[in-house]
Amino acid sequence: MSWAGLMVAGALALSGQQDGSGAQAPDTGPVTDLGEIRADATLEQRARTFVQEAVAPPRGRRAARWNRDVCIRVANMDPQYAQFMIDRISDMAAELGLKPGEPGCRPNIIIASTNDGPLMAQALAGSMEADMRPVLGISDRGRAAFQAFQTSEAPVRWWHVSLPYDVDTGDLALGMMKVRQVSRLRSNTREDLARVMVILDVTKIGRVSFGALSDYVAMVVLTQADPDAETSTYDTILNLFRTDDRSAVLTDWDRDFLTALYSASRDRPRQSTLAREIAGRMADGQRRPDTTVDQP
Structure with missing residues (x-):
């Protein structure tokens, strides 16, 4: 059975519930106006700090x-x-130039709800460790992060698997244990997300609108979001469970970040170089005439 089949089977067994598909969308709750953001000369540095804080690729790798x-x-x-x-995440993915799968496609993003997040995480980790950590030191954030995924009390937890691919051929580049550089400005590998697992603990989510929850999940499956990121001074959906606002949506800041990530060069040689490019693109997006930047 594939990793997706194992995860869904395990999730269903733990909850006794059924897999969800197709039907009318629910009421997503009110949309809150998060206000304007004031732009100034520190915008790019602020964006760079956000990227450094919010994105957590495997050690020594670039953001996938x-x-x-x-x-x-x-x-x-x-x-x-x-x-x-599914539709909310797919719409955001399509905006970023991705191709959402048709019904019956082989899933690479699995989202499961449960009334016991740690129990589900531990069960999945025990049965699927080889799939969740396929290439030690390259594909994931390491043993400590894997343990935290299993024991966290967070309402939403996630696990990313990423792999290196040859920039020019698209072939899997697992033989390159270190990124080989063509020059100081270019690497011949790119980092791709391969699969993401998300567990929603319904006993801890609380009174969050379903639209807000869906946007939060979209953010963490489309980027390697750090579950421990300190983002309280930024206007981002990542603060959903850290503030009193339970009906937030993906903000302009979030959308500019995702757009910058997905339009950045795939062959940057180092994470620091990639982060600078993403921050610059974010700043350009935030400088739209109708957008300003918040200060802490």
């Missing part, structure tokens, strides 16, 4: 992103809510 296709499966959720979440 999906290369083209994403296929989402939501398990243990009422079908209409499951389909709404």
Whole structure:
């Protein structure tokens, strides 16, 4: 059985619920106006600090992103809510130039709800460690992060798997244990997300609108978001469970970040170089005439 099949089977067994698909979208709750952001000369540095704080690739690797296709499966959720979440994430993925999968596609994003997040995480880690950590030191954030995924009390937890690919041929480049540089300005490998697992603990999510939850999940499956990031001074959906606002949406800041990540060069030789490019593109997006930048 594939990793996706194992995860969904395990999720269903732990919850006794059914896989969700197709139906009318639910009421997503009110949309909150998060206000304007004031632009100034520190904008690019602020964006760079956000990228450094919010993105957590494996040690020594560059930030990964999906290369083209994403296929989402939501398990243990009422079908209409499951389909709404799939559609919300798929719409954002399409805006970034990705191709959302058709019904019946082989999932590379699995989202499962449960009433015991640690139990599900531990069960999946025990049965799927080889899939969740396929190339030690390259594909994931390491043993400590893997343990934290299993024991966290967070309402939403996630695990990313990324792999290096040859920039020119698209071939898997696992033989390159270190990124080989063509020059100081270019690497011949890129970092692609290969799969993402998300567990929603319904006992801890609380009174969060489903639209807000779906946007939060979209953010963490489309980028290697750091679950421990300190983002309280930024206007971002990543603060959903850290503030009193339970009906937030993806903000202009979030969208500019995702757009910058997915439009940045794939062959930057180092994470620091890539982060600078992403920050510059974010700043350009934030300087739109109708957008300003918040200060802490």
